[in-house]
Structures are given as C-alpha cells and as structure tokens.
Amino acid sequence: MPPESRRIARVLLDSPLPQLDRLFDYALPAELGDVPLGVRVRVPLRTAGRVIDGYIVEIDTEDDADRPLSEVESVVSAVPVLPERLYTLARRVADRAAGSASDVLRLVIPKRQVRVEKAWTADSPEMQPDAAAREIAEEAIAAYDGLGAVLDTGGRAAVEAIPQLLDGVQGWAKLLASAAARTLSSGRSSIIVVPDHRDLDRLLAALEPLVPAGTVVRHDSRQTNPDRYRAFLRTLEDAPCIVVGNRSAVYSPVAAGLVAIWDDGDPLLGEPLSPYVNSRDAALLRQELEGSALLFAGHSRTTDVERLVVLGWLQDVRATRRVLPRVVLSTAQEMEQPTAQRMPSSAFLAARNAAAEGPVLVQVSRPGFSPSLVCADCRAPARCPHCGGPLGARHRGAVPVCGWCGRGASAWTCPSCSSTKLRLASSGSERTADELGRAFPGVRVIVADSAHPVERVTDRPALVVATRGAEPIADGGYRAVVLLDGPRMLQAPDLRVAESCLRWWSNAAALAAPGAPVHLVGVNGAAAKALATWNHAAHARAELESRAPLHMPPTTRVALVQGSASAVGDALAALKELALPSDAVLGPVPVESDEVPPRVRALVRFDYSAGSRVATALRAAVVAEAVSGRRRKGRSTKSTLSVRLDILDPEL
Incomplete structure (x- = not known):
C-alpha cells in the first residue's frame, strides 16, 4: 500500500435513528491489524460526542489520506457475525419496507455472550442422514407431485400438506422434515419457519428420526441468551445445518438451499417491531437473492400465496393421492x-x-x-x-x-x-x-x-x-x-x-x-x-x-403514514411526484390520542411495480423529518413521522 494510502472501513451503525441508516467511513488504525469483514466494532459518533457499536461491512483503501476521518476505536470481537449475505438480505428487506437495516439485524444477531464465544470453535463436522432416513424422506417427498423437482432446481412452490397423521406426526411436519433431510443430503442448509412453539416442537419430533441431532439448530424465544448465541454461531459455520424457529429465523445467515414456511397465514409470522416485515415477504426476497428452493406449506391457502400462484411465481404442488377429511x-x-x-x-x-x-x-x-x-x-x-x-x-x-x-x-x-x-x-x-x-x-x-x-x-x-x-x-x-x-x-x-x-x-x-x-x-x-x-x-x-376492484391487499400494497399534520402532509406531498392514481391516498384523518401536537394518519395504496419508488420516497420523508426535528429551535426533538408498509388487513 503506498505511503499516502490508508485503510478505511465502511461501518453500519447499530442505531434506530433513520438518518444513520447508511455506511459511514472510518479510518482503520494499523495497530488493529487484519480486521475481517462483519465483525463488531466501536466507533465514535462525532455529532453525538459518544461511542456507538457497529459492524464493518466493507474494507477499502483510499489515496486521499488528508480527508478528515474518525478512527475505529476498537474491535469488540473477532467473530464475523455479519456475513455479506446477511447484510445484503437485511438491506434489501429494509429498503422494501422503508425501514432501517440495523432494525432487521437486531432481530437475528443476538447480544454477544463472551463465554459462549470463547468456547466456540467453527469446526463442526458435516453429518449426513443415513440410508434408512434418506429412504423415508424420499418416500414422503414422492407423495407430492413435482416436489422433488422443485427442491432440486431451486424452484418455488405452494404446497398443500396432507391433512393426516403419518407415523404419529402431522403430515405437514413430515413433509418439511423430509424436504430438509433431502436438502441436507445434498450438502446444503435449510431454514424452516413455523408460527409458534407448538409447531416447533412437532417439527423437531418429525426431524429426530431423519437427521443427526447435531445438524438441527433451534431459533426461538424460549432459548436463554447463551443458547441463542450458541445457535447463532453454529449458523455461521460452513457445515450445513437445519435451522428451525419462529419468524426471525428466516434471516439466519446460513447458505440456504431451502427456505420453507408453514402456515403463512398465521398472524404470529408478522413482525411486531420495525420494519414490521412478515416472514413470508422476507422469504420471497431471500429466494430472489440467493436462488434457494422456497416452499409455502399449509392445509389452507392464503390470498397472498394464491396471488403468486396466479401470477406463475409459485408452482401449485399437491399430493399425488389426495385423502381428504x-x-x-x-x-x-x-x-x-x-x-x-x-x-x-x-x-x-x-x-x-x-x-x-x-x-x-x-x-x-x-x-x-x-x-x-x-x-x-x-x-x-x-x-x-x-x-x-x-x-x-x-x-x-x-x-x-x-x-x-x-x-x-x-x-x-x-x-x-x-x-x-x-x-x-x-x-x-x-x-x-x-x-x-x-x-x-x-x-x-x-x-x-x-x-x-x-x-x-x-x-x-x-x-x-x-x-x-x-x-x-x-x-x-x-x-x-x-x-x-x-x-x-x-x-x-x-x-x-x-x-x-x-x-x-x-x-x-x-x-x-x-x-x-x-x-x-x-x-x-x-x-x-x-x-x-x-x-x-x-x-x-x-x-x-x-378485493381487486376495491384496491385492497394483497391485490395492492398499502402503507400507513402517521405523525403530526405537517409531517404527514410533507410525506404525502413527496408522493405526488410518483404519479400515483388519484384515489391512492385515503385520509389523513385524526388519531385519537392525548399527544401534542395532535397526530393524523393516512393510507397509501399502490401497485407492486411502484413499491420501490414509494418506499424510497417515504423513507426520505422520515429521514428529513428526523433531521429537521433535531435542528428545530436549536435543540433535539423527537420525530413524529412513522411509516409502515404492508400493514395487516385487520389494521385497515
């Protein structure tokens, strides 16, 4: 590296503030040595006069050594907890939902546990299902017309699960466990997302006879913090595994060959925290980025999944021999x-x-x-x-x-x-x-x-x-x-x-x-x-x-814009440049609350093709409101504007 050059790190700050949702350049001091991508670091935040946590996303060199840059203060841990594929997914999900990437990462990266990290070694051996288990899995997959081809080619399918108990377990659990076992046999990882702990326990029981115990990684809220961090570190390893868990398991940083969601109509799969992304939408984005196989399994069919089937985006897969209740x-x-x-x-x-x-x-x-x-x-x-x-x-x-x-x-x-x-x-x-x-x-x-x-x-x-x-x-x-x-x-x-x-x-x-x-x-x-x-x-x-004539979801997307009358008015004014239909905006209407200033809310209906432009415009309005709030009257004030895309139908 030339004497006038220096290393710089582009850091994603772990902050909920919308104006900080971008990469910041920091100088990498020579005494830190070789710093891998994705590690936790602590960096100064000059505007706030304090130190904040972040993740190194990129490392580069620059010739302009005279550009004033703050230095990375310290490396918190040498473990790269933010692989490139996880950051890419988080960024893509946040952009679609007009949210922050750090809010998405907060759902999947647990708090650091020093003792667990010191005891962890990334050398888990690869384990494959035995011949008998592979035969059982192949037999279960063969019961569905075309499912094997979907798994082998990285296809997308809506699967109608067999509504029966098979060998003491529910048909859907045996289906997803068999699909995961087949994917594991090919040397790839799987992610299976279920709504609650009851479904998780039933899925674990179905996986037990099909795959080695060391290949199953749980991801759910019942785990202790050390157990959750230990499971997260396992997903960072190269050895394939099967991740089973609740809604945030869809973001697990494995190189997934299969992503499957059971009962996508369950409201528990909707994330209640910002940016409020449903696991179904995150799985669709992940499949688009990584090309893994994608399964939406259920006894019934949601309108969201049926819309994708009608469009040809999902293949309709049913049992070869349907035995119905x-x-x-x-x-x-x-x-x-x-x-x-x-x-x-x-x-x-x-x-x-x-x-x-x-x-x-x-x-x-x-x-x-x-x-x-x-x-x-x-x-x-x-x-x-x-x-x-x-x-x-x-x-x-x-x-x-x-x-x-x-x-x-x-x-x-x-x-x-x-x-x-x-x-x-x-x-x-x-x-x-x-x-x-x-x-x-x-x-x-x-x-x-x-x-x-x-x-x-x-x-x-x-x-x-x-x-x-x-x-x-x-x-x-x-x-x-x-x-x-x-x-x-x-x-x-x-x-x-x-x-x-x-x-x-x-x-x-x-x-x-x-x-x-x-x-x-x-x-x-x-x-x-x-x-x-x-x-x-x-x-x-x-x-x-x-629903199509009424422009109601899921035939169209709906965004909720809420805040003070002036903030909501500015956000809606920014949308006028997008040439949305005249009836796209509903409201604003007052919100019953004791807050000062009074709050209003509005709904914005838009086609999927306009989703990127609408999300970008609304996100820009949120950032502008947050920045102007800090500068108002020379003191920091809380931003009132909030935006939520793809709200649940009951909230309409």
Whole structure:
C-alpha cells in the first residue's frame, strides 16, 4: 500500500435513528491489524460526542489520506457475525419496507455472550442422514407431485400438506422434515419457519428420526441468551445445518438451499417491531437473492400465496393421492334451529358414537367460562364501571370480572335499564366443557387452551374442548371433530375473516383419524363449501377477485403514514411526484390520542411495480423529518413521522 494510502472501513451503525441508516467511513488504525469483514466494532459518533457499536461491512483503501476521518476505536470481537449475505438480505428487506437495516439485524444477531464465544470453535463436522432416513424422506417427498423437482432446481412452490397423521406426526411436519433431510443430503442448509412453539416442537419430533441431532439448530424465544448465541454461531459455520424457529429465523445467515414456511397465514409470522416485515415477504426476497428452493406449506391457502400462484411465481404442488377429511355441513333444518342450540343432533350423535371408541375434538372460539356477559333484561353488553372493559364470568355463579383491568363487579348495575341481573352471552372452553360433561356422563373431558396447554392425548375415550390453535394431537387421530362457534368467528371485523376461519377449521380437521367425520356447525356459504370440498385455492382466488376492484391487499400494497399534520402532509406531498392514481391516498384523518401536537394518519395504496419508488420516497420523508426535528429551535426533538408498509388487513 503506498505511503499516502490508508485503510478505511465502511461501518453500519447499530442505531434506530433513520438518518444513520447508511455506511459511514472510518479510518482503520494499523495497530488493529487484519480486521475481517462483519465483525463488531466501536466507533465514535462525532455529532453525538459518544461511542456507538457497529459492524464493518466493507474494507477499502483510499489515496486521499488528508480527508478528515474518525478512527475505529476498537474491535469488540473477532467473530464475523455479519456475513455479506446477511447484510445484503437485511438491506434489501429494509429498503422494501422503508425501514432501517440495523432494525432487521437486531432481530437475528443476538447480544454477544463472551463465554459462549470463547468456547466456540467453527469446526463442526458435516453429518449426513443415513440410508434408512434418506429412504423415508424420499418416500414422503414422492407423495407430492413435482416436489422433488422443485427442491432440486431451486424452484418455488405452494404446497398443500396432507391433512393426516403419518407415523404419529402431522403430515405437514413430515413433509418439511423430509424436504430438509433431502436438502441436507445434498450438502446444503435449510431454514424452516413455523408460527409458534407448538409447531416447533412437532417439527423437531418429525426431524429426530431423519437427521443427526447435531445438524438441527433451534431459533426461538424460549432459548436463554447463551443458547441463542450458541445457535447463532453454529449458523455461521460452513457445515450445513437445519435451522428451525419462529419468524426471525428466516434471516439466519446460513447458505440456504431451502427456505420453507408453514402456515403463512398465521398472524404470529408478522413482525411486531420495525420494519414490521412478515416472514413470508422476507422469504420471497431471500429466494430472489440467493436462488434457494422456497416452499409455502399449509392445509389452507392464503390470498397472498394464491396471488403468486396466479401470477406463475409459485408452482401449485399437491399430493399425488389426495385423502381428504370427511366434512359434514349443517343441514337446512339444523340451520333454522334456535341459536341457543350450539350442537345440532347430527353432530351430537356423531360425537357420542365416536366418544365410545376414542377421543373427540370440539373446537370453540374463546377460552374461559363465559368471556362476555349481557344485561338479563335489555341485553346490553355488561361493561366494567371503572375502565369500560367487557365483563366475563370465570365459572358459573362467579363474581363478574373485567377482561381489561381484572377488577370484580359484584354490585354491577346496567346503565341503560338499571337492572342488576346478568346473563351469560357466550360460551368459552371451560363452560363448553362443563355443558358437555353433563351431556356425556362418564366420559372424560379435557380442556386445552392458553391457560390449560395440552400437547397430546391418548387414544382413550375423551372429549377434548380446545380453542382454535390449541388443539392437541391425539394418538391415532380423533374419532370425530366438531367445529363450534363458526358463525361467531365469521362475524369478526376483518378482511381476512373467512380466510382465517378456513385456516383454523382446516388445521383442526387435519387432526381427525382417516374416515372420521368433521362437523362444521351452523355455517354455510363459500367458506363452508371450500372446507367441505377442500378447495382452498379456489376460495382464495375468489377472495382476490372480490378485493381487486376495491384496491385492497394483497391485490395492492398499502402503507400507513402517521405523525403530526405537517409531517404527514410533507410525506404525502413527496408522493405526488410518483404519479400515483388519484384515489391512492385515503385520509389523513385524526388519531385519537392525548399527544401534542395532535397526530393524523393516512393510507397509501399502490401497485407492486411502484413499491420501490414509494418506499424510497417515504423513507426520505422520515429521514428529513428526523433531521429537521433535531435542528428545530436549536435543540433535539423527537420525530413524529412513522411509516409502515404492508400493514395487516385487520389494521385497515
């Protein structure tokens, strides 16, 4: 290197401030020696007069040694925790969502654990599935038409999982475990993302007989900080592995040959932290950058995935031999019965006959005894006199309790008619179990909900009352499944309510034994027919067609812009140069809050082709507002403008 040259490091600062979301040049002192890319460093931030953490993204030399540059103060660790592929993905995800790359990296790179780092050695041997495990995996993959070709060629597919228990595990878990085992046999890593810990445990059980234990890396919130950092260091190694975890596992820094997501319609896959990117969108961006195979597996089909299938971006993969649940819908006579009768005679008889042979699943919408109460005289909803929250009953004859503040309301009086009498307005899991216990004398009743988690039940006769998503697996499958509260579920004020109900019902129906009846109570219409015919793709396509004229997601993208009236006005003014349609902006409208100055919000609807331009313009507005806020009146003030792209439908 010529005497007048010097080494410089381009550093990404670990800061949430939008104006710092770029690479900064720092001089690399000679005493630091050879510094690898991706290591943690500490650098001075002149404007703030303090030292901040960051990551070295690039190292270069420059001839202009007279350019004033601050020096890297120290190297925190010699471990390169930010490989190039991880930074590229984080930058791409942040740019699409009008967010910061450091916010994305904060989801995947754990805090440093010095003891774990000192004990870590990046020399894990490569382990392959044995011949018997490979044969099992190939047999499971062969059950799906064209799936093997998708895995071998780095294709993209929407896979309809077999809705059955296979060898004691759910069909979807065996499918994804087999795909990961096949990818591992070819010397490549896999990433499998599932919504919650129940799905994670079931997937780990399916992987156990197929791959060596040392190749599976967990990534979930239940891990301790040392365990999470140890797992992260394993993903930095060259030896292939299988990463299984929740939503942020999609960013794992492995050289992935497969990225798979189970049940992409689950809201738990939506990141609640900035930049609020859904795991489905991150997986699509990752596949585009790296060319890995991509699978979206589910019993049902979301409109987001169906849109990509219609466009030809995803291949529709189904089982070669479809064995579907036997769904029974309520008859016209049963639909005309009083609403007080929750379980019609056909479903009751099916449950009674099946309970003599084995477990029966009864799905309900809510946990607890009676989640809501009403006035016995005027039927007005019973509200807490302290906070206005809904009153509920924990058991029959109990003092009403507020669902928000938890206070009792022993001396409640109706503000509408002054009555002091209350009436149970709904039935939760515990009340349903109480009622079924009296209707099925001598049969064991099991409650499975958030307060009573149950992972598995035996094949002994029992009634299992479970809330949606909390259904345990039964040995050999349930002898009958009864889906209650369907009309109540469909009444939710949500654009995706039918899509969500289909997902809940389908996941419960997949737990039934072969040939066992699945009774959907009190529901007819498109959603019920889609479940009965198991044609979720057609239902999702019809949903897409109905949303297109209204320009609602996922047919278009939607951005939420919120802040002070002036900040939101400046952001919307910047969008006028993009030539968006005249009806693209909805609002602004006031936001109910006590903040000063008052806040407003607006929605911006735009086509996918305009996504990059809209994201860039909104991000520039956020940075401009943040910089102007620091300079306003010569003192630092908090920026009021926030931007969120691809908001969830319920938030509309």
